Amino acid sequence: MRVGFWRSAGLIALRDLRVEIRSGEALTVVFPFAVVASWVAPLATNASPLLLRDLAAPVYWLITLLFGMMVVLRQTAVETRAQRRALALTGLDPAARFAGRSGASGLVLAAVAGTLVIPVIIFYDYRPPSGAWLMALVILLAAAGLAMLGTLAGDVTIGLRARTSLAPLLMAPLAVPLLMGAAQSLESLVAGKSIITWVLVLVIADLGLAAAGVMSARALEEISL
Amino acid sequence: MKSRRWPFLMFVGVAVLVAGTFLVRNIDSDLVYYLTPREAVDQRSDFPDGRRFRLAGVVVEGSLESGSEPLRFQVTDGASTIPVVLTDTPPLLFDEDVNVLLDGAWLGDHYRADGALISHDENYQAPPVADDGSR
Amino acid sequence: MKKRLLAVLSGVALGVGLILAFTSPPDLLQGDFVRILYIHVPSAWLAFLAFGVTAAGSIGWLFTRRMSWDRAAEASAEIGVLFTAIALATGMIWGKPVWGTYWDWGDARLATTAMMFFVYLGYLALRRTTTDPRLRARRSSVLGAVAVVQVPLVYFSVKLWRTLHQGLTIRPDGIQMDGAMVAALMANLAAFTLLYATLLIYRTALARIEEAAASERAPARSPVTVPRLGEAEA
Amino acid sequence: MPIHSKRVSRPPDFQPVSSDLPLVDLVDVSVSLGGAPVLSKCRLTLDPGESLGVAGPNGAGKSTLLGVVATFITPTGGSGTVLGALLAGPRTPAVRSQIGWSGHLPALYPDLTLGENLALAARLTGHPVSRGRKVLTQVGLGAAAGIRAERCSNGMLRRADLARLLIGSPRLVLLDEPDAGLDQDAAAIIDHLITRTTRRDGAVLCVSHDAARLSGWVDRVVEMREGRIV
Numbered sequence: 017m018r019v020g021f022w023r024s025a026g027l028i029a030l031r032d033l034r035v036e037i038r039s040g041e042a043l044t045v046v047f048p049f050a051v052v053a054s055w056v057a058p059l060a061t062n063a064s065p066l067l068l069r070d071l072a073a074p075v076y077w078l079i080t081l082l083f084g085m086m087v088v089l090r091q092t093a094v095e096t097r098a099q100r101r102a103l104a105l106t107g108l109d110p111a112a113r114f115a116g117r118s119g120a121s122g123l124v125l126a127a128v129a130g131t132l133v134i135p136v137i138i139f140y141d142y143r144p145p146s147g148a149w150l151m152a153l154v155i156l157l158a159a160a161g162l163a164m165l166g167t168l169a170g171d172v173t174i175g176l177r178a179r180t181s182l183a184p185l186l187m188a189p190l191a192v193p194l195l196m197g198a199a200q201s202l203e204s205l206v207a208g209k210s211i212i213t214w215v216l217v218l219v220i221a222d223l224g225l226a227a228a229g230v231m232s233a234r235a236l237e238e239i240s241l
Numbered sequence: 242m243k244s245r246r247w248p249f250l251m252f253v254g255v256a257v258l259v260a261g262t263f264l265v266r267n268i269d270s271d272l273v274y275y276l277t278p279r280e281a282v283d284q285r286s287d288f289p290d291g292r293r294f295r296l297a298g299v300v301v302e303g304s305l306e307s308g309s310e311p312l313r314f315q316v317t318d319g320a321s322t323i324p325v326v327l328t329d330t331p332p333l334l335f336d337e338d339v340n341v342l343l344d345g346a347w348l349g350d351h352y353r354a355d356g357a358l359i360s361h362d363e364n365y366q367a368p369p370v371a372d373d374g375s376r
Numbered sequence: 377m378k379k380r381l382l383a384v385l386s387g388v389a390l391g392v393g394l395i396l397a398f399t400s401p402p403d404l405l406q407g408d409f410v411r412i413l414y415i416h417v418p419s420a421w422l423a424f425l426a427f428g429v430t431a432a433g434s435i436g437w438l439f440t441r442r443m444s445w446d447r448a449a450e451a452s453a454e455i456g457v458l459f460t461a462i463a464l465a466t467g468m469i470w471g472k473p474v475w476g477t478y479w480d481w482g483d484a485r486l487a488t489t490a491m492m493f494f495v496y497l498g499y500l501a502l503r504r505t506t507t508d509p510r511l512r513a514r515r516s517s518v519l520g521a522v523a524v525v526q527v528p529l530v531y532f533s534v535k536l537w538r539t540l541h542q543g544l545t546i547r548p549d550g551i552q553m554d555g556a557m558v559a560a561l562m563a564n565l566a567a568f569t570l571l572y573a574t575l576l577i578y579r580t581a582l583a584r585i586e587e588a589a590a591s592e593r594a595p596a597r598s599p600v601t602v603p604r605l606g607e608a609e610a
Numbered sequence: 611m612p613i614h615s616k617r618v619s620r621p622p623d624f625q626p627v628s629s630d631l632p633l634v635d636l637v638d639v640s641v642s643l644g645g646a647p648v649l650s651k652c653r654l655t656l657d658p659g660e661s662l663g664v665a666g667p668n669g670a671g672k673s674t675l676l677g678v679v680a681t682f683i684t685p686t687g688g689s690g691t692v693l694g695a696l697l698a699g700p701r702t703p704a705v706r707s708q709i710g711w712s713g714h715l716p717a718l719y720p721d722l723t724l725g726e727n728l729a730l731a732a733r734l735t736g737h738p739v740s741r742g743r744k745v746l747t748q749v750g751l752g753a754a755a756g757i758r759a760e761r762c763s764n765g766m767l768r769r770a771d772l773a774r775l776l777i778g779s780p781r782l783v784l785l786d787e788p789d790a791g792l793d794q795d796a797a798a799i800i801d802h803l804i805t806r807t808t809r810r811d812g813a814v815l816c817v818s819h820d821a822a823r824l825s826g827w828v829d830r831v832v833e834m835r836e837g838r839i840v
Binding site for chain 2: 401403404473474475484544
């Protein structure tokens, strides 16, 4: 009576999404906080409108990274050891758990990042590129990568008191390829150039993270029990 | 446990290899850390006056106008040569026949730079030995 | 005893390296500034070597669960971070007079090296947070095994992208360098490698002592005893 | 990307451990944390149909022992098998689905209702959602299925946590202070769980500080002191 990989991953993702919707932390806390951050930056620098427009994309991705980490790491923070142990005893494949948790975090993160485009357009007079679905694809790929990275960083630091600062420290430098891929593809999109190269960077980073997550799932589960 | 993962990992490995080779060939032209004089001339229409880009080349021997303020010289990559006006003070080792990396934009027929860096190549040479054996 | 011999040997080698660094000819273009190369390049090489050993130690631990693998991984990572910092610092010091700047944001070699530095700093921070050696090994071995993918990226960055940083001097088609300079560089590379071996051996020995001391300090009996409420009040 | 293809090489999950082989067999198992011994040279055998209680004061290592048997904690010394699989061996994860465990903190998600909690546990083990509802009714929480776990009393949470173990029929049931916070009616759940398991040739390991309480549930009680079974 074993449950298949994708099915159990789906169940875990569903659980995380349900918890997220119930607690509403991403929507009512993290997102407003991100909007405030995007509003504070121009206020503090008193930059000219032209400079602001140039700043829009980097600020957007920086905020997405920082607040994305909050969203993703929260997911691992709320799980207790008893819950993880009970989950392991259902015979759940640790890799399926990784997939499910990353999937749910990725969706929440993509939603937050997607909505954050609006305040950036308002505050920075940002002109988004015309290919809206391409932009959505880029955001989705970046969100998936950040989610997997965050799940990994969260699992490595599970149960540590210093985890709230340690996990971002581990995560931020490794997020560089993702941020570069995402920022450069949007820039190329605005400039009307082909974005295939940078989308590929994102895809490779995502695949690499997926492989790392699947391979290390067993070893990381050991820590969490 | 491991045996059923390997098709997935193989797939990832192959995908990364294929995409990686593609990237190595393309990422350079996309990232545009700098343009060579030839590329700058070819892509003149993409970079209107005032649109910043970096330009790298060799300072043409004999082109450096001594005493001029701002500094005027020409850079080349062998294929194209561009006249440059540099408004900033140049680095210590700035001279004719060195590789420079300039920060600036087109202005009419010349490149107006407000920053210059020297880039060395990977070749190291000792100074020629004089006839009397001293360097 | 062997440890001490190695230490003496690397000390002598460093001395020879230093003498060669100062007696080798100046560069035609850079003049005496080129001498910083004899610290910069060996430091960078040690960083690559050290992180490679960290990865090997991590993977070794994951397969064998023998603590000596983990100790080697940790010691090597510490040395690697130290020498990455030296490579970055000497690079910046060298960059100012020679390039005209300490740091350039567009340069892929600089960016990837800094990223590598921060990731291994995180690795060391992760180790600091756990005191139990086995738990510590479990946590850090995953990161140690994964993080090594950056090493080839840093090394080949000058080949993959256009950089301000010069390309590879030592290439399959020959060494692009004056003979006396090559001798000085090779001497320093060898000396630094010996230094690495010395530091690694001493650091792993120290880690072994630390672990033994920690288990000696640990209470041999249960920390919970019968409450003695009457005594406290009397 | 077939991460998961049908596994042919994998042994069946409900491997018939032959009835004369012990379900749990620990030989001189030791666990130390940061150099301090928590368990030292524990020997423990559990045969099919057997129920064993472990009594001892706080800090004696009871929960650690339970964690070792549940495959959560890797022993630092000694060896042993659980359901035929070597401890910390490659097959330990495969036997996990046959182990039922209830720790001293309930493993429920506060943001989910009791019904959703049990439904998740049921679906992850391949049971229909209705199974979750059924076991909740069994432990007397049928009317509480719609209440979020964070709003439930400690006793309700304990009942719901024990209901998890009723979803399937684990061959090995591990209980850590199961009666904490339970009323007289609810204590019968533990009784039911234990007799159900032993009658099906499973085994039960129950840990408590209260030896007298234990002897009411299990066949045999051993005592633990300072990490040793005495």
